[in-house]
Amino acid sequence: MSITAPTGFRAAGVAAGIKASGAPDLALVVNDGPDRAAAAVFTRNRVEAAPVTWSRQVVADGRVDAVVLNSGGANACTGAQGFQDAHRTAEHAADVLGISAGDVVVCSTGLIGELLPMDALLTGVDAACAALSADGGTDAATAIMTTDTVSKEAVCRADGFVVGGMAKGAGMLAPALATMLVVVTTDAVATPEELSAALHAATRVTFDRVDSDGCMSTNDTVVLLASGASGTTPSREDLAEAVTAVCADLARRLVADAEGAHHDIAVEVRSAATEEDALEVARSVARNNLFKCAVFGNDPNWGRVLAAVGTTSAAFDPGALDVAMNGVEVCVAGGVGADRALVDLTAREVHVTVDLHAGDATATIWTNDLTHDYVHENSAYSS
Amino acid sequence: MSITAPTGFRAAGVAAGIKASGAPDLALVVNDGPDRAAAAVFTRNRVEAAPVTWSRQVVADGRVDAVVLNSGGANACTGAQGFQDAHRTAEHAADVLGISAGDVVVCSTGLIGELLPMDALLTGVDAACAALSADGGTDAATAIMTTDTVSKEAVCRADGFVVGGMAKGAGMLAPALATMLVVVTTDAVATPEELSAALHAATRVTFDRVDSDGCMSTNDTVVLLASGASGTTPSREDLAEAVTAVCADLARRLVADAEGAHHDIAVEVRSAATEEDALEVARSVARNNLFKCAVFGNDPNWGRVLAAVGTTSAAFDPGALDVAMNGVEVCVAGGVGADRALVDLTAREVHVTVDLHAGDATATIWTNDLTHDYVHENSAYSS
CATH class of the missing domain: 3.10.20.340 (ArgJ beta chain, C-terminal domain)
Known part of the structure; x- marks a missing residue:
């Protein structure tokens, strides 16, 4: 279940045809509320991918309604066209879902320096919107895999609220953040500021301390969404503890599945x-x-x-x-x-x-x- | 010829039995003068091998009469006993050669964390002293090889003086200095200060810019010896240029022979x-x-x-x-x-x-x- 373990979230994972293999390559996560509070951390690489540039703006106001993630292409080093493609992805998802594009985070992973096949990607967004389900977490976790050999999910059931998470990343695990796309969800009631504090506390001692091969990605994104659907307002400490537990679980799974590793x-x-x-x-x-x-x-x-x-x-x-x-x-x-x-x-x-x-x-x-x-x-x- | 190409130098390389393979593993370079001016640069690794600690002291006064180098053991992380062994090596060579131990540089390369087999090593010093020859440069260059597949020598014939050099190093080529032992000789007339300036100018743009695998050794040593036997006193620029030419040649050879490299x-x-x-x-x-x-x-x-x-x-x-x-x-x-x-x-x-x-x-x-x-x-x- 992972990201759909907390109440208030639906997710989907579909094969959009971005990957030549035909494997699932497009995931969608929607926060149905009642709250849409959010926080995120991004790569510190100065050469950042277009979806990172887009998503920084989206998260700035502390509200995120949905996250579109694709594997099969990083949309990095793709210039103005790449940014337009990230924007267009958000617009398209927003239109279908009846929300604002300014509340849609976009994440991409795959080869740097290639434009995304936008026709396939947008058709995939339609399919993902149609497939959204309250138990779609595992499908979404599967669709963001690249060289990962297993999908990575984690859940922490705390006192009155739940935190769930999914991650992808197996190579390029890195100094500042592993090459990772991570979505963490919770049904706790929390402000964007409280979410940001919890997420930074968590990543500092989890993803930031995974260094598989010293290489920092252009696309690293960790986003935390809160629906408030549990009606529980945890203390800052309890929230940070549960978010850290999920991030630590996912980080350990990233290390365990690192490319070619034997130890x-x-x-x-x-x-x-x-x-x-x-x-x-x-x-x-x-x-x-x-x-x-x-x-x-x-x-x-x-x-x-x-x-x-x-x-x-x-x-x-x-x-x-x-x-x-x-x-x-x-x-x-x-x-x-x-x-x-x-x-x-x-x-x-x-x-x-x-x-x-x-x-x-x-x-x-x-x-x-x-x-x-x-x-x-x-x-x-x-x- | 390399280090024995300039006049005033003799060298030798022998098999002392430090390496289990029986391959040559002990080299000796002697400056017969009339000058014994010298300069050196050492690893910037704070965990430095005993021979580096010893040799820093030797070079401090700008005079070096001889250099003893062994492969088959780094004498690093060997504590007080390791320092005594480096000192004893210098004392022994000095006794046989009739010079002062305080003018004998010692260099070691090989596995960290093992004491050297001193009986074999000192017997090897005796053999090397007996084998000293004005054309022993290649034997010496061969005896300092570890995983090197070829010995590395270079000569630059300048206007009225000659610079020669030998190097070992194939793995652990590094940030500050490659894992290297390098001896550069010249028959130019130069003060220790002039040699130091030339050597620092040369290493800054040669060995310091080789970074095969990002790893910095505990034993890196580059020593420059001047015999003055040519009677030529080059300008500072001409000296630096010739020393840089030899160091650049050796540095390129290190890259070309790096462990397992295909490019x-x-x-x-x-x-x-x-x-x-x-x-x-x-x-x-x-x-x-x-x-x-x-x-x-x-x-x-x-x-x-x-x-x-x-x-x-x-x-x-x-x-x-x-x-x-x-x-x-x-x-x-x-x-x-x-x-x-x-x-x-x-x-x-x-x-x-x-x-x-x-x-x-x-x-x-x-x-x-x-x-x-x-x-x-x-x-x-x-x-």
């Missing part, structure tokens, strides 16, 4: 002077290709962890660094610790901890290993 | 507001794994170039960006340009140009593609 790696930095230091160090390790290749090979090559830590400006004494891999303290005080042969990296999930001995802050970045399959999938994506 | 990629950024902007943009593209995979697949996926440019803080208007791949303008004014099918990426060397239309500065970073062979080589290095 999901949690890089936890402890005893940092500040949370920023902890994040800088964790991200440096998470982006180190040599470390990521070693994990693929089940090789506990902790020297590569230290080499990555050493490139940061975080506060630490190189002679005080400890590193553990799956609980084995392979590096103690910057030097050789336990026998690296004791580390077993054969399981999918790998935990690396770096102790900076410089304070009380901690942070974890999730990443993936660098594999033959990653290279294979990404060496022939556009051709 | 050498020049990322040239033009019309930047500042050289720093040009470098930031070029490095961002050069480190983008999705772009690097695409080049491996001969796929002119210019959207990934723009996505990488968009993550930087350089001055540019996203709607003004042009991108060319091997001369084909695939992206014009931030949108679709020439048909990407016109781009032929089958040759080893690939040129990508990004025009920011924001000023007059330009810079080029050399990198490599991300291949199955890179993943393979680096997934089983320490085990």
Whole structure:
């Protein structure tokens, strides 16, 4: 159910013919109210796709009635025509649904630098409007998949209200936001400002801490819609907690389905002077290709962890660094610790901890290993 | 001949038994004078290997009589014992050569986190001292190889003086300096300050602009030795030019022999507001794994170039960006340009140009593609 688990929402997913494969490629989410409060976060990439530019304007007034999402084309680097196509998509959906185009968010994902096949897309919008259903969440989640191997949905049932979510994204998971389209719905009563606070709190510790391959997309969008249909007005804390739970669940699913990955790696930095230091160090390790290749090979090559830590400006004494891999303290005080042969990296999930001995802050970045399959999938994506 | 091409130098390379394979693994370079002026640059990684810590002290007074280099072990993250081992290596070489240990630079390369087999290493120093020869440059260049497939040497014959060099490094080529050990020799007459100026000018535009995989080593060392044996005192400009020529030649050889690479990629950024902007943009593209995979697949996926440019803080208007791949303008004014099918990426060397239309500065970073062979080589290095 996911995005249609909260009351007040309908959704659909259809095959519009945007993808050559004929797979589902167009999703629609409609908030039937009574409220239409919304908030969103977008990619921080300065080269942003046309639908991102459009949707920033839509969300600015805190009201969103519907979201149209397509896979099969990113509509990025497509110039004025691309923006007109995003606008036209919103206009068309608004006409059919009897709402205002200025309340329709548009999201796209796929290859950069190609115009969308608008005839197919608009016909798909018609079909999606006709297929809207209070249990259409899974269809919608399926229609936004690109190289994802499974659809990604999550639900959190809180005290008197429900939060649901769907996500797509498997490659290009990134620094600021993974390459992701995410729609989160709730039937809670909340103002746009309260939704924005909850969403920013959630993304800061979930999607922002997924860094599969260090690459930031042009299209990342996370939108949160509230229908108010439950009649429950949660506290700010309860709302943020439920939204964070759904985002954390989806983020973990993104890591687990990352392109070609054989391992999901949690890089936890402890005893940092500040949370920023902890994040800088964790991200440096998470982006180190040599470390990521070693994990693929089940090789506990902790020297590569230290080499990555050493490139940061975080506060630490190189002679005080400890590193553990799956609980084995392979590096103690910057030097050789336990026998690296004791580390077993054969399981999918790998935990690396770096102790900076410089304070009380901690942070974890999730990443993936660098594999033959990653290279294979990404060496022939556009051709 | 390389490092023994300038007069006043002897070198040797021997098999000391540090490498399990029995391949040559210990090199020695001696400056017979009459001068012993020297300068060096080292890794900026804060987790630096013991020989780097030792050698910084040696070079501080501008005099170096000899350089001992070993492959088969990095002597990094080896604590107090590692520093004692580096010191002991210098002491031993000094005793045999009748010089001061404080004038002996030590360089190591190989796996991090293992102590060196000192008995084998010191016996190897004896053998290398006995084998010193005025034509031993190639033997020395061979003995410092790790995953290198070819030894790397270069010579520049200038007006009245000669500069020679050798380098090792194939993986972990890096931001600040590639993982490299480099020795450059000259028979010019020059003060340590003049050598330092020439070496910094050279590395800034050569080794610092090689970024094969974004990873910075704990052991990078580039040392420049001057014997004065030619009797020629070049101008500062002529000296810098000749040193830069040798460093550029060696840097290009490092890229050409990078681990598992199928393509050498020049990322040239033009019309930047500042050289720093040009470098930031070029490095961002050069480190983008999705772009690097695409080049491996001969796929002119210019959207990934723009996505990488968009993550930087350089001055540019996203709607003004042009991108060319091997001369084909695939992206014009931030949108679709020439048909990407016109781009032929089958040759080893690939040129990508990004025009920011924001000023007059330009810079080029050399990198490599991300291949199955890179993943393979680096997934089983320490085990």
